[in-house]
Amino acid sequence: MKSSTSIKYKYAFNSKKQVVYVKELQRSTDTKNEVFTCISCENILIPKLGEVKQKHFAHKHVQNCSEETYLHKLAKLIFEQEYNASLSESKPFYIELKIDRRCNAHQNYFGKTCRLESINRHIDLTKRYKKISLETRIDEFIPDILLSNMTRDKMLFIEIAVTHRITDKKAEAKFPIIEVNIETEEDLSFIKERVFSLSNPKIKLINFNIKLEEGKLCGDFECPEKVGIFRVYKNGKSILTWESLPKAKSLIESQSKNSFLYHKVINRDEPYSLSDEYKKNLIDAYNSNIEIKNCFLCRYHGKNQSCYDDDKKPIFCKFLKISCNSNRASECQYYRPDQKNFPDL
Numbered sequence: 001m002k003s004s005t006s007i008k009y010k011y012a013f014n015s016k017k018q019v020v021y022v023k024e025l026q027r028s029t030d031t032k033n034e035v036f037t038c039i040s041c042e043n044i045l046i047p048k049l050g051e052v053k054q055k056h057f058a059h060k061h062v063q064n065c066s067e068e069t070y071l072h073k074l075a076k077l078i079f080e081q082e083y084n085a086s087l088s089e090s091k092p093f094y095i096e097l098k099i100d101r102r103c104n105a106h107q108n109y110f111g112k113t114c115r116l117e118s119i120n121r122h123i124d125l126t127k128r129y130k131k132i133s134l135e136t137r138i139d140e141f142i143p144d145i146l147l148s149n150m151t152r153d154k155m156l157f158i159e160i161a162v163t164h165r166i167t168d169k170k171a172e173a174k175f176p177i178i179e180v181n182i183e184t185e186e187d188l189s190f191i192k193e194r195v196f197s198l199s200n201p202k203i204k205l206i207n208f209n210i211k212l213e214e215g216k217l218c219g220d221f222e223c224p225e226k227v228g229i230f231r232v233y234k235n236g237k238s239i240l241t242w243e244s245l246p247k248a249k250s251l252i253e254s255q256s257k258n259s260f261l262y263h264k265v266i267n268r269d270e271p272y273s274l275s276d277e278y279k280k281n282l283i284d285a286y287n288s289n290i291e292i293k294n295c296f297l298c299r300y301h302g303k304n305q306s307c308y309d310d311d312k313k314p315i316f317c318k319f320l321k322i323s324c325n326s327n328r329a330s331e332c333q334y335y336r337p338d339q340k341n342f343p344d345l
Contacts, residue, residue: 009057010185011074012036012045019077022047022055039077040070068162075160075182076134076144078191083125083132083147086194092124095178095196097210103223105216106245110267114218114225114245120198129156141170143177166206177206218246228266230281233259236293236330238285240266240278262290279343286337293329299338301326 014020015035025031027049036045036057043065045057059065086093099121103114129147136146138155145158157177159166166179181202182188190196196203218224223244229251230240243251248265256263262285266277285292295301295315302316313323319334329335 008054009038009045009070010055011039011078012047012057013039013042019074019081022049022057025049025055038065038070039073040067041065071162071182071185072144072160074185075162075180075188075191078188079145079158079160079180080132080134082191082194086126087130087132091126091194092122093126093194094122095125096120096122096198097205097208098198099210099213101213101217103217103225103245104214105218106223106249109249110227110245110265112225112227112245112267113214114223116217116224122195125156128154138175139173141173141175143175171206174207176208179204179206218244223247228268228277229263230266230278230285231255231263232261232285232290232292234261236261236291237327238282238292238294239327240274240281242274262288262292276343276345280345283342283345293327293332293335293337295324295326295329295332295335296343297337297341298329298332299336299341300334301341 010022012020012022013036019039020036025047031047031049036047037043038045038057038059041059041063043063044060046060048056048058083093085091097120098118100118101116103116105114107113125147128149130150131146131148131152133146133148135142135144138146138157141157143157144160147156147158148154155175157170157175159170159177159179161179161181162183166177171177178196180191180196181204187202190200190202223246225245226242227245227248228240228242229248230238232238252260252263252265264281264284266281279296282292282294282296286297295317298317300317300319302318313325315324315326315328316322317324317328317332320332
């Protein structure tokens with residue numbers, strides 16, 4: 001509790017019970033004749049409109065007045081004023097929400113969805129809530145401000161916290177709540193701007209069930225989710241690469257008829273060892289009677305090294321006495337597959 005002499009009140013009621021901001025007042029006969037009263041204690045206030053000190057209202061008579069009550073009532077009134085203005089002017093009153101997103105464009109093809117980075121999105125409250133009321137009982141609760149649609153099957157509580165936060169009982173109820181922390185008159189600025197931002201530490205969202213956004217959300221080849229594509233070409237060569245879902249689909253559809261002898265989708269997180277994954281699929285293809293030719297399967301191949309594509313030379317051929325990549329077998333007349341010499345995985 002503070003004395004009214006220690007508070008620089010910037011807001012008051014005029015004679016029509018409208019909230020007036022002192023900085024918008026000018027010295028005039030109308031201002032001099034107007035009767036201003038305190039939002040908290042309802043006693044008379046005098047506007048101080050000097051050029052030296054900051055403009056403010058002061059109580060006509062020195063007395064105790066609750067700053068907490070003043071800020072609490074003022075925040076409710078400013079919110080009501082701004083929200084009604086948004087409704088009447090068909091202008092937005094935004095809340096910023098963090099939206100989780102998932103692209104399911106390739107779910108039927110690969111049985112896999114792509115979880116994208118969450119985004120912050122501005123949602124216009126006035127599109128959902130067309131009514132506003134103060135201190136209205138809903139079940140056993142009386143929210144500071146109630147936003148609702150016309151039938152009240154959609155409701156949102158706005159709670160103004162000056163020194164007291166909302167109770168655990170209210171927080172655990174089914175209703176979505178926006179708790180707005182107001183400590184000074186300056187904290188009213190974001191209400192006047194009609195934006196509740198996630199970056200604002202004064203805003204707390206409670207019981208918000210934010211719907212996952214799904215659909216074809218990735219660009220043509222910008223999907224971060226990947227699958228492995230192991231393929232054997234008609235000349236016996238093979239390769240394993242990790243591709244984004246749209247690129248993998250495009251690759252399979254464009255080459256499966258013309259270039260691939262065989263392909264397999266590896267539908268899991270990227271393996272710890274790509275080398276072992278590649279060798280495993282070489283053996284699986286051979287055991288499936290695919291006409292694959294690879295040095296890792298040949299009786300003459302030397303000690304394996306960690307490699308899984310054509311760019312390295314992991315093979316030492318004991319017959320030709322040369323180092324080569326594993327697909328050299330596709331053009332080697334001495335290639336002899338031998339299960340006894342298959343990689344030990």
